[in-house]
Amino acid sequence: MLLLLTYVNETNLNKGFDSIYFLKRRKMARNKIQKKTAYHHGDLRGQLIKAARDLIEQHGPDGFSMSDACRLAGVSTAAPYRHFSSKQDLLTEVAMDGLRRLGAEMEKQASDYPRGTVPSIAAIGRAYVSFAIREPHTFRLMFSTEPHSGRIDEVKQVGMGSYGVLLREVALYLSEQDITEAVLRTAFPLWSQVHGLSFLSIDGKLEVTDFPVDVDEAILIATEKLLPPHPPGQKA
Amino acid sequence: MLLLLTYVNETNLNKGFDSIYFLKRRKMARNKIQKKTAYHHGDLRGQLIKAARDLIEQHGPDGFSMSDACRLAGVSTAAPYRHFSSKQDLLTEVAMDGLRRLGAEMEKQASDYPRGTVPSIAAIGRAYVSFAIREPHTFRLMFSTEPHSGRIDEVKQVGMGSYGVLLREVALYLSEQDITEAVLRTAFPLWSQVHGLSFLSIDGKLEVTDFPVDVDEAILIATEKLLPPHPPGQKA
DNA sequence: AACATATGTTAGCAACAGTAACATAGTTAG
DNA sequence: CTAACTATGTTACTGTTGCTAACATATGTT
Numbered sequence: 001m002l003l004l005l006t007y008v009n010e011t012n013l014n015k016g017f018d019s020i021y022f023l024k025r026r027k028m029a030r031n032k033i034q035k036k037t038a039y040h041h042g043d044l045r046g047q048l049i050k051a052a053r054d055l056i057e058q059h060g061p062d063g064f065s066m067s068d069a070c071r072l073a074g075v076s077t078a079a080p081y082r083h084f085s086s087k088q089d090l091l092t093e094v095a096m097d098g099l100r101r102l103g104a105e106m107e108k109q110a111s112d113y114p115r116g117t118v119p120s121i122a123a124i125g126r127a128y129v130s131f132a133i134r135e136p137h138t139f140r141l142m143f144s145t146e147p148h149s150g151r152i153d154e155v156k157q158v159g160m161g162s163y164g165v166l167l168r169e170v171a172l173y174l175s176e177q178d179i180t181e182a183v184l185r186t187a188f189p190l191w192s193q194v195h196g197l198s199f200l201s202i203d204g205k206l207e208v209t210d211f212p213v214d215v216d217e218a219i220l221i222a223t224e225k226l227l228p229p230h231p232p233g234q235k236a
Numbered sequence: 237m238l239l240l241l242t243y244v245n246e247t248n249l250n251k252g253f254d255s256i257y258f259l260k261r262r263k264m265a266r267n268k269i270q271k272k273t274a275y276h277h278g279d280l281r282g283q284l285i286k287a288a289r290d291l292i293e294q295h296g297p298d299g300f301s302m303s304d305a306c307r308l309a310g311v312s313t314a315a316p317y318r319h320f321s322s323k324q325d326l327l328t329e330v331a332m333d334g335l336r337r338l339g340a341e342m343e344k345q346a347s348d349y350p351r352g353t354v355p356s357i358a359a360i361g362r363a364y365v366s367f368a369i370r371e372p373h374t375f376r377l378m379f380s381t382e383p384h385s386g387r388i389d390e391v392k393q394v395g396m397g398s399y400g401v402l403l404r405e406v407a408l409y410l411s412e413q414d415i416t417e418a419v420l421r422t423a424f425p426l427w428s429q430v431h432g433l434s435f436l437s438i439d440g441k442l443e444v445t446d447f448p449v450d451v452d453e454a455i456l457i458a459t460e461k462l463l464p465p466h467p468p469g470q471k472a
Numbered sequence: 473a474a475c476a477t478a479t480g481t482t483a484g485c486a487a488c489a490g491t492a493a494c495a496t497a498g499t500t501a502g
Numbered sequence: 503c504t505a506a507c508t509a510t511g512t513t514a515c516t517g518t519t520g521c522t523a524a525c526a527t528a529t530g531t532t
Contacts, residue, residue: 041511184445204388317522
């Protein structure tokens with residue numbers, strides 16, 4: 001008890017970090033009531049990822065600084081390194097989180113339509129591009145390789161999980177039982193199309209001419225053209 | 237003359253920058269012979285762009301530092317700011333240079349085939365993806381908006397110049413005299429396709445499954461599917 | 473030769489990523 | 503209940519970076 005008081009006083013004298021310490025005291029009190037949800041800070045790891053997500057969407061991955069995230073979370077600049085080995089490591093976490101959310105949204109949007117049809121596949125495309133437009137910086141981060149060096153396999157696996165949503169839908173369209181080569185050959189151009197459309201959208205290339213591109217229409221038309229004509233006598 | 241010697245000596249004593257000064261002396265001599273191509277350094281501006289290009293391709297736009305470029309060019313870290321208002325400004329220059337080279341290559345590749353045909357349009361796509369694979373970091377830089385804030389219009393214009401290569405080719409295919417709305421509606425999905433393919437390529441997504449994608453084949457097939465069937469009785 | 477301009481230099485700033493040494497809170501073993 | 507152990511914070515620091523200010527030098531012009 002004596003030690004605690006000494007420490008706090010010393011710190012308050014040294015620098016003007018009172019606010020942080022008051023914050024901390026409040027959180028500690030709350031944690032006691034909430035029956036210890038976490039250690040000192042209360043899920044600093046989670047809050048840092050959240051802070052990073054917010055900051056990245058505001059200023060881009062380049063404009064994002066570890067220091068800013070620390071300020072937002074109310075901790076010292078050294079604290080994050082107990083949870084993430086580096087800034088890149090934190091960014092990788094944000095990227096994988098984004099990939100999972102993207103997969104979930106594609107699945108959800110597809111489920112509004114009869115499975116394995118042009119509309120359900122187009123819905124996946126719209127979910128994809130929507131995500132990119134809603135969170136352009138996170139989207140860019142999700143698909144760039146450089147920042148995730150060392151954990152590429154991990155990211156790739158999460159990404160494949162989301163790609164699987166499209167693959168399954170295409171397999172249904174083709175009436176294939178498995179993810180066969182035919183499914184892959186059909187799905188990839190679709191991915192490529194919406195991926196390109198996403199990047200062109202977030203980089204402001206839809207309005208380079210006098211005829212701005214209607215994203216949803218573009219997705220639907222391209223989907224119809226890129227999918228093989230439906231095998232006769234199958235599906236509705 | 238006395239002043240020059242004094243300056244050089246002083247500098248050599250102060251820091252170990254002898255090599256730089258020898259370099260400089262050599263260049264000054266050469267410039268004299270070449271009849272003053274430039275001021276002190278000899279086209280520092282051009283060399284910085286070149287250095288930036290090299291460094292960006294080696295370590296990515298993020299890994300690129302102004303200091304590195306200075307070391308490569310053999311000048312102090314303050315020198316670049318006589319030619320570029322900021323690091324971003326230099327990057328913008330590299331991006332526009334890349335856009336121009338891309339346009340030139342697309343034009344060149346297309347010219348190997350009968351104009352306004354599937355092969356010539358596919359050739360443009362191959363040139364596009366080839367560029368991305370050859371200079372992935374520059375390619376990313378060319379199409380990202382953030383770094384070029386303040387000069388977006390300039391970049392957009394250069395980009396449109398290159399896009400025009402595709403537009404003209406599609407116009408020929410459609411037998412349109414101008415860049416009509418039909419041309420734009422046909423060309424955009426093609427752009428989108430190769431743009432997406434480019435990003436997926438440089439981000440290592442061609443090998444996510446057991447059936448790696450053949451880029452050239454993918455371009456050709458998608459081009460055929462996305463182009464409208466050729467109007468009967470026209471072209472060869 | 474004198475001046476103006478363009479282009480370089482040194483020195484220094486603030487922001488940042490990351491580390492080392494230390495302090496404190498929670499967990500577990502005795 | 504305490505002692506050790508571990509997890510999670512802190513301060514203080516280092517080296518790098520982008521950029522600026524003040525100054526020096528080279529070139530071109532009158």
